[in-house]
Amino acid sequence: EVQLLESGGGLVQPGGSLRLSCAASGFTFHNYALSWVRQAPGKGLEWVSIITGNGGSTYSADSVKGRFTISRDNSKNTVYLQMNSLRAQDTAVYYCAKHRDWLGDYIDYWGQGTRVTVSS
Amino acid sequence: AMTQTPLSLAVAPGQPASISCKSSQSLLHTDAKTYLYWYLQKADQSPQLLIYEVSNRFSGVPDRFSGSGSGTDFTLKISRVEAEDLGVYYCMQTLQHPYTFGQGTKLEIK
Numbered sequence: 001e002v003q004l005l006e007s008g009g010g011l012v013q014p015g016g017s018l019r020l021s022c023a024a025s026g027f028t029f030h031n032y033a034l035s036w037v038r039q040a041p042g043k044g045l046e047w048v049s050i051i052t053g054n055g056g057s058t059y060s061a062d063s064v065k066g067r068f069t070i071s072r073d074n075s076k077n078t079v080y081l082q083m084n085s086l087r088a089q090d091t092a093v094y095y096c097a098k099h100r101d102w103l104g105d106y107i108d109y110w111g112q113g114t115r116v117t118v119s120s
Numbered sequence: 121a122m123t124q125t126p127l128s129l130a131v132a133p134g135q136p137a138s139i140s141c142k143s144s145q146s147l148l149h150t151d152a153k154t155y156l157y158w159y160l161q162k163a164d165q166s167p168q169l170l171i172y173e174v175s176n177r178f179s180g181v182p183d184r185f186s187g188s189g190s191g192t193d194f195t196l197k198i199s200r201v202e203a204e205d206l207g208v209y210y211c212m213q214t215l216q217h218p219y220t221f222g223q224g225t226k227l228e229i230k
């Protein structure tokens with residue numbers, strides 16, 4: 001059974017940093033791309049960033065480029081999202097999501113999410 | 121950009137429902153696949169995959185859900201709505217980065 005368990009969310013002041021983690025199990029981790037997708041309170045889904053299975057390529061939404069960095073440790077079956085220079089508009093539930101293959105394609109499984117609140 | 125219509129609809133149990141998703145560019149790749157997907161997010165839950173590559177039902181998805189379309193215009197249909205189908209439906213494209221979702225369509229049960 002595929003499981004994605006996010007952690008690291010919390011309350012942070014504007015301009016601060018936070019690192020989210022997603023521990024995965026139930027599949028051969030290095031064979032699959034992973035994304036972070038967020039959802040602001042009462043809003044829709046926004047794709048944030050993706051990393052390919054071998055970690056060789058990453059892509060991010062314009063809204064987070066230069067501030068957020070996705071990475072993965074295939075020895076620990078964990079993907080990370082380093083978030084710097086946080087803004088109020090980054091407040092959201094952040095979902096870790098597994099893609100169908102190592103390059104990307106569609107998301108077939110989602111974690112339960114971790115909440116990030118940026119506020120003074 | 122992905123544009124969904126309507127943004128909300130109320131349907132009585134047993135009646136059909138239809139949601140449209142239009143992309144600003146063709147989602148047909150040179151590999152002949154169309155990178156359009158449908159997700160349902162029920163209240164207080166994570167999204168779940170319903171349909172992949174326009175018309176293929178994901179594992180465990182009831183056959184009352186169907187997807188159709190091509191190029192830039194796509195439709196999700198529910199042949200007979202059930203109470204468990206309420207939630208917000210999203211289309212998503214993964215043809216190119218940044219991946220994008222539609223705004224979401226909220227389905228309510230009358």
